[in-house]
Amino acid sequence: MKVSIAVNGEQQQHDVEPRVLLVHHLRETLGLTGTNVGCDTSSCGACTVLLDGESVKSCTVLAVQADGRSVTTIEGIGSAAAMHPVQAAFQEHHGLQCGFCTPGMVMAALSLLEEHPKPTEAEVREGLEGNLCRCTGYHNIVAAVMAAGGSKATA
Amino acid sequence: MSILGNRVVRLEDPRFLTVGGTYVDDVPLDGALFVTYVRSTMAHAVISSIDTAEARVAPGVVAIFTAADVDLAPRPPAIPMLNMAMTRPWLSTDRVRFVGEPVAAVVSETRAAGVDAAELVFVDYEPLPAIVDPESAEQSEVLLFPDVGTNIAMDIGAMMGFSPAPDFFDGCDVVVRQRIVNNRVAPCPMEVRAAAAVWGPDGRLTQWASTQNPNALRDSLAEAYGLEPSQVRVIAPDVGGGFGAKTGLSTEEHLLPWIAKRVDRPVRFVETRTESMLTMGHGRGQTQFVELGGTRDGKVLAWRNVVLQDAGAYPGMGGFLSFMTRLMASGVYVIPKVEFGGKTVVTNTTPTTAYRGAGRPEAAAAIERAMDLFAVEIGMDPAEVRRANLIQKDQFPYATAMGATYDSGDYEQALDLLLDAAGYRALRDEQARRRAEGGTRQLGLGLAVYVEITSPVPGPEFGGVEVTADGKAVVRAGTFSHGQGHATAFAMIVADRLGIALEDIEFVQGDTDLIPTGQGTMGSRSLQTAGVAVAQASTQVADKAREVAANLLEAAPDDVVLDTASGNFHVAGSPTVTRSWSEVAAAAHADGDGLRVDIDFTPEGASFPFGAHLAVVEVDVETGRVELTRFVAVDDSGRILNPLITEGQRHGGIAQGVAQALMEEVRYDEDGNPVTANLADYAMISAAELPSFELVPMETPTPLNELGAKGIGESGTIGATPAVQNAVVDALSHLGVRHVDMPLTAERVWQAIQSAGEKA
Amino acid sequence: MIPAAFDYVRAGSADEAVSLLAQHGDDAKLLAGGHSLLPLMKLRLATPGVLVDVGRVAELSYVRDAGDEIAVGALTRHRDVEVSDALRADCGILSHVAGMVGDPQVRHRGTIGGSIAHGDPASDLPAVVLALGGTLVAQGPSGQREIAASDFFRGFLETALAPDELLTEIRVPKLAGGWSYQKFNRRAQDWAIVGAAAARVNGGTNVALVNMAATPVRATSVEQALAGGASVADAAASADEGTEPSADLNASADYRRHLARVLVRRALDEVG
Incomplete structure (x- = not known):
């Protein structure tokens, strides 16, 4: 089936099998490998992207469901030379180690900050409940998201 | 001024943050086929037949291989202390020994075609009784390796001359004894295992791998395929975490070059999370029988730990790790008499492997739990019992009964820094107040003072x-x-x-x-x-x-x-x-x-970081639910190069340690079917279950190297697990609870309160 | 991780969805937000031949004042239910609990109708609608019908919806009194091990339980005890009466019974 998705601001048209998950479409058809797959039960959030500006798990959205909508991935929000403030906060606060959960974590954080512009620590922790990280113990991720939102971390 | 010691932000971050890392699954490989393994659905069974006819003709299938096709010799355990007759085939031959063991390999043009075709491979099994509980393995008539004649993969007690002394506890006023389960957990790096194999026209093999040790993988591949190491190139691109579980040499990855040669195309394998939970390997998995004796004024005189290590179905790194537990058995204490015994057994479960700490968290958990049991028994504060037995700073280098030589340290200072930073006295007062009030949320404080060995392999x-x-x-x-x-x-x-x-x-x-x-x-x-x-x-x-x-x-x-x-x-x-x-x-x-x-x-020797951790928990005594409200850590890993990075290592380790104590456990049903084989069922901890951590700096340089540096990667898991466990038991000690095994799930804690209430 | 192949058709309206269901028969499944169905399909625990995507049926996404009730379109996403001013003002329990379903990403996709039509006893929203004595509106080939929530949940993942029917609307009463939802889970993102929903409705106190049977259930003995003047503590002590909790990875049946009693008491204390 033909789908047309605005990915990172660029209209992309492809013929896809209905069973193709959005994450596989992004990675394999569009070559946007920044979005990762970390589980098979919609639990880990590594595949989080923005669909019409809101965080979703792209492993639990069919590419055909995204037809006519806009998708933003980690590749679409900033560059190494000009990082988005959330990306910069992750670097500043050492909110990443192996980097595998990071793209999904950043996209989830963007959506969280959209809904809670100056989040409390509890709001950040609950807001990231759907994103798993094994390296950081979440401490610096929480600090980075709070800093990006202009809140001061408690620790 | 030197840059060393400064909080330098990471140079590698912008790439990860803007386009993402390049992991094995992201590497472009022209013409690469996908390999999908058909895996055993039985824990223990004889394979009577494998029917691949339907799958062979399924769309997109290039080839299917079973053990009958593979002309490679089965591999003995990678560590020679283990029973070398317990060999592992590349694909299951006549029998399967755990759920998830690869039985056949489907090679397909696309990932989806492989998944579709794998469902069309029909394997007939004749089920055998499965051994799930390691405590039954030694005596069981069921043998995983009938030709070997035993389920014992290693007898560390016999190898190290363990013989329980009849007068071991002479002179002790008090002896506490406890069976402690150090629960089996899943390493869960966010990137699962992935690899690709490409043969060049010159006969050289290039293997892409998600590994922690590329050179060892190169040597192992060279050996398996009869090549010179120079004929093999291993490339590890970005790797999404390992935690010890990507040090082993996985069967699925090792077979890829053989498959690539047979189909004359590059091949790639990326496991799913469910496959990973079944086959990457699990950590811990010890049952410990501990006995600690001492005097009523708080001096520990004798310490014995007998450890049953679960190796899973094929003994490997995990089966060997009780050696590390033995080396670190006596922890930070001066103990006149120490004994360590035990065995490693095979069971019809996923093979165990190294996981952050790898044998040392088990040692710390055992002795730190025992110190609390002893403290309660003699009515002394756990901090003071520890203080009374610590190795003193003028005793370094300190040689232990089990053969370790601790390079440097000041354990009492670590303890003092911790108690001070946490406000320990005030917390004890608050605990007393809550107990007197008798409310629903009781407070618990848990201590662990630890020492560990880093860079242990010379x-x-x-x-x-x-x-x-x-x-x-x-x-x-x-x-x-x-x-x-x-x-x-x-x-x-x-x-x-x-x-x-x-x-x-x-x-x-x-x-x-x-x-x-x-x-x-x-x-x-x-x-x-x-x-x-x-x-x-x-x-x-x-x-x-x-x-x-x-x-x-x-x-x-x-x-x-x-x-x-x-x-x-x-x-x-x-x-x-x-x-x-x-x-x-x-x-x-x-x-x-x-x-x-x-x-x-070549370093002079291993180094021994140390520290002290305090967990503060609130336990809902009506439901058993535990909330970790504070976590304070002193970790001394020698001279710090970059505090930002070492703090990150401490945070991650602490979270994993907390997770083992509170939530995470790999479980099987009685037939050996895994019931925690994905991240929905396995309770991998999230941000919402953790507080921010309070880190206290301490630096005692090691004399062993010019940087003065020890290791920091594993300290968190080593101190945190017993600290949290001790805190939960401490919250309930006034109710008569003396021990609860990990993970301290709400139900388990509630059950412990019920049982203590019935006894009282 | 990859669903088995299926055919995909898209419905532009509720009418079209119903006719597509009729056309494709038993082999068809409705796809709304997909957060109940797609996870099962990825593990190949569900292999429908046809998916009828109703995700674009905008006419079924709304929250409307309907006199004594609030009407919520079945395709309203959890997030929209969570932040609805109308619900926050007049049926706070529904918006509050919608904010506790899954995780934020799930709430951006999952719909109230999808969750209720799936009928999972471990889900939050079915028990809340049951406690509220809500009404479910279904549309089929022969038109619309209303189903009381108490008649809707029939068995494990089984509801009163016929295979050719589409859930179109959920109606809940405006609340004048207190309410409480007690969710007891392992991790924040997990399903409830046990949950208790309580609300003052029409002068009485209604209580429903999550994950205490094959369906969400009303704690009728608690409700009757309260109606008869029993204290909160005494009423809550019978919370597990008539339930049939399962034993699984996360809890034994006995522990679930105990939790039901504790959570109902806490919920009733909060309702006041």
């Missing part, structure tokens, strides 16, 4: 530094960073020694054609091995460069100074006439053989 490590003709530097290492920030840490060492800017230093690792030797990253070893090699190589490069600069400055080499603040060379006393790195490097490359030094550095 031998050299590679580090090299080169200044290229443009005056920039390349740093190479035989360790393998997969989240630990070596690109930044090692560049800092070079910048400190050479005065070359961080952004002008390129970091190279993970390609065996570029890195000739290396042990990889595990056992918290990288900074104290490769880091030291890089430091030494930097110094030697600077010496070489001074000779070149001496020519340019027309002075004697001994008179030339490298000003690391400016990155310029000048003659001592004449700082205004300078030569820059680019001038010196250009000359060195034009006139000589350049500026490159490669070092294989």
Whole structure:
């Protein structure tokens, strides 16, 4: 089936099998490998992207469901030379180690900050409940998201 | 001023943050086929037939292989202390020994075609009784390896001369005894295992792998396929975490070159999370029988730990780890008598492997739990019981009964710093107040004072530094960073020694054609091995460069100074006439053989980081629910190179330690079917279950290396697990609860309260 | 991780969805937000032949004042239910609990109708609608019908919806009194091990339980005890009466019974 998705601001048209998950479409058809797959039960959030500006798990959205909508991935929000403030906060606060959960974590954080512009620590922790990280113990991720939102971390 | 010791943000981060890392599944490989393994659905069974006919003709299928096709010899355990007759086939031959064991390999044009076809491979099994509980394995008539005649994979007690002394507890006023389960957990790096194999026209093999030790993988592949190591190139691109579980040599990855040769195409394998939970390997898995004796005034006199280690179906790294538990058995204490015994058994479960801490968390958990049991028994504060038995700072180097030599430390200071930072007295007062009020939320405080061994495996490590003709530097290492920030840490060492800017230093690792030797990253070893090699190589490069600069400055080499603040060379006393790195490097490359030094550095010995952790929990005594409200940690890993990175290591380790104590456990039903085989069922901890952590700095340099550095990768898991467990039991001690096994799920805690209430 | 192949058709309206269901028969499944169905399909625990995507039926996404009730379109996403001013003002329990379903990403996709039509006893929203004595509106080939929530949940993942029917609307009463939802889970993102929903409705106190039977259930003995003047503590002590909790990875049946009693008491204390 033909789908047309605005990915990172660029209209992309492809013929896809209905069973193709959005994450596989992004990675394999569009070559946007920044979005990762970390589980098979919609639990880990590594595949989080923005669909019409809101965080979703792209492993639990069919590419055909995204037809006519806009998708933003980690590749679409900033560059190494000009990082988005959330990306910069992750670097500043050492909110990443192996980097595998990071793209999904950043996209989830963007959506969280959209809904809670100056989040409390509890709001950040609950807001990231759907994103798993094994390296950081979440401490610096929480600090980075709070800093990006202009809140001061408690620790 | 030196850059070392500063909070330098990571150089590698912008790439990860803007386009993402390049993991094995992201590497473009023209014409690569996918390999999908058909896996055993039975824990223990004889294979009566495998029908691949339907799958062979399914769309997109290129080939299907079973054990009958594979002409490679079964592999014995990788560690010779284990029973070498317990060999593992590449694909299951006549029987399967755990759920998830690969039975057949489907090779397909697309990922989806492989999944579709794998469902069409029909395997007939004749079920056998399964051994799930390691405590029944030794006596069971069911044998995983009938030809071997035993389920015992290693008898560490017999190997090390363990014989329980009848007078062991003579002189003790009190002896506490406890059976402790150190629960089996899943390592769960966010990137699962992935690999690809490509044969070149010259007969060379290139293997892409998500591994912690590329050079060891190269050597292992060379051995398996009868090649010289130089005929194999292993490339580890970005690796999304390992935690010990990517040090082993996985069957599924090892078979890829064989498959690639048979189909004459590149092949790639990326496991699913469910497959990973079944086959990557699990950590811990010990049942400990501990006995600790001492006097009523708090002196510990005798400590015995007998450990049953679960190896899973095929003994490997995990089966061996009780050796590490033994080495660290007595922890931070002076104990006159120590005994350690035990065995390793095979069971019809996923093989166990190294997981962050790898044998040392189990040692710390045992003795730290026992210290609390002892403290309660004699009515003394757990902090004071510990203090009364600590090795004193003037006793280092300290040789333990089990053969370790602790390099340096000050355990009492770590404890004092912790109690002070936490406000321990005030917390005890608050606890007493809540007990008196008798409310629903009771407070618990849990301590652990720990010492661990880092860089335990002897031998050299590679580090090299080169200044290229443009005056920039390349740093190479035989360790393998997969989240630990070596690109930044090692560049800092070079910048400190050479005065070359961080952004002008390129970091190279993970390609065996570029890195000739290396042990990889595990056992918290990288900074104290490769880091030291890089430091030494930097110094030697600077010496070489001074000779070149001496020519340019027309002075004697001994008179030339490298000003690391400016990155310029000048003659001592004449700082205004300078030569820059680019001038010196250009000359060195034009006139000589350049500026490159490669070092294989062999440390004098292992180092022993230490620390003290305090967990504060609130337990809802009506439901058993535990909330970790504070976590305070003192971790001393010697001299700190980059506090930002070491803090990150501590945070991650603490979270994993907390997770083992509170939530995570790999479980099987009585038939050996896994019931926690994905991240919905397995309770991998999230941000919402954790507080921010309170870290207290402490630095006691090791005399073993010029950086003064010990390892920090595993400290968190080692201290945190017993601290949290002790805190929960402490919250309930006034109700008569003395021990609860991990994980301390709400139901388990509630059950413990009920049982204690019935006894009272 | 990859669903088995299926055919995909898209409905532009509720009418079209119903006719597509009729056309494709038993082999068809409705796809709304997909957060109940797609996870099962990825593990191949569900292999429908046809998916009828109703995700674009905008006419079924709304929250409307309907006199004594609030009407919520079945395709209203959890997030929209969570932040609805109308619900926050007049049926706070529904918006509050919608904010506790899954995780934020799930709430951006999952719909209230999808969750209720899936009928999972471990889900939050079915028990809340049951406690509220809500009404479910279904549309089939022969038109619309209303189903009381108490008649809707029939068995494990089984509801009163016929295979050719589409859930179109959920109606809940405006609340004048207190309410409480007690969710007891392992991790924040997990399903409830046990949950208790309580609300003052029409002068009485209604209580429903999550994950205490094959369907969400009303704690009728608690409600009757309260109606008869029993204290909160005494009423809550019978919370597990008539339930049939399962034993699984996360809890034994006995522990679930105990939790039901504790959570109902806490919920009733909060309702006041």
